[in-house]
Amino acid sequence: MNIERVELQHLQMPLKFRFETSFGSTTLKDFLLVSVYGDGEVGYGESVAMPDPFYNEETTETVWYMLEKFLIPRLLANPVETPEEVARLFAPIRRNNMAKSALEGAVWDLSCKQKGISLAKALGGSRSVIDVGISIGIEPTVEEVLEKVGQYLDEGYKKIKVKIKPGFDVQLIRGIRERFGDQVPLMADANSAYTLDQIDIMKELDQYGLIMIEQPLAHDDIIDHAQLQAVLSTPICLDESIHTAEDARKAIELKSCGIINIKIGRVGGLTEAKRIHDLCQAQNIPVWCGGMVESGVGRAHNVAITSLQNFTIPGDTAAASRYWDEDIVEPGIELIAPGQLAVPDGPGIGYKVNQQAVGKYVLRSANFRP
């Protein structure tokens, strides 16, 4: 592949609402856009790291640093023929998965555009339409979450995920079941807010027929999760604990979870995401695509990977208009039917980046050449 230039841009986009989790809250999307130029085409990737290291250890600034000092120079100094080779080229660098993923994803998009095939097809995806769910943040009151649940059910979302934290958990789930019934496909995400000392809360949550409980225990744990899974009938889903296919293999072997949330950024890119998908498929572990409140570029990557066969549970990739007044891609990533997004079949991610919109949100940029 011919790579002539890499551009890094730091953007800030206002969110339409406050998004709160057990680890923090935000009204501004702060992220990096990566553009890789070659042979008249441009590939795009997005860093999903947050400005603060509370979801994982990376931040917008550490990603910029890793890209500038290590990853971009490595890519520009070593010819690669396929995006999978980029993953191999980055492997000696430990972790920094969101930094790797942003650049690897841009190379995947560029490679697909150079070949004239869609990213979904290149990854082995088979769906042309995907079912999607929605992730609802913590609100000041249970009632405010219930209102949002009603609104998103009306829009047809196929899975309702609510964020929980100690003191905002059982009464919330009970409230949703009482108002909307037992048939609502419902799950809870704790973002590591509990320990085994609070096992009684988990046992109470176990009574509500949840599709899964996501990452209840520590971000770096798979042992306590196995102990918890042994006493719950609700499947545990791991998010924060899984960074590689090896992590997934070990968690499955230990029975730490029954479901895995695949986030492309968290696992270092599309190549590793596909590897985890394939491993889980062989082990009969369903997967779904998590979200990191992505702009249109990251959202398009999520849509593409979700077209793979073992993404059998609706993910968190909701319609862009839920998040943004003006996104950076065109056409807007919107529901084509209740709770469904189309998988584009145009080259690469299948959406155009709107440079005028990027211009509104960009704070700084830098260019790198071989």
Ligand SMILES: O=C(O)CCC(=O)c1ccccc1C(=O)O
């Ligand atoms: O709407 C989305 O993009 C999903 C939001 C979400 O749940 C989330 C957002 C930021 C950080 C972590 C998580 C998570 O899945 O744990």
Ligand SMILES: [Mg+2]
């Ligand atoms: Mg999560």
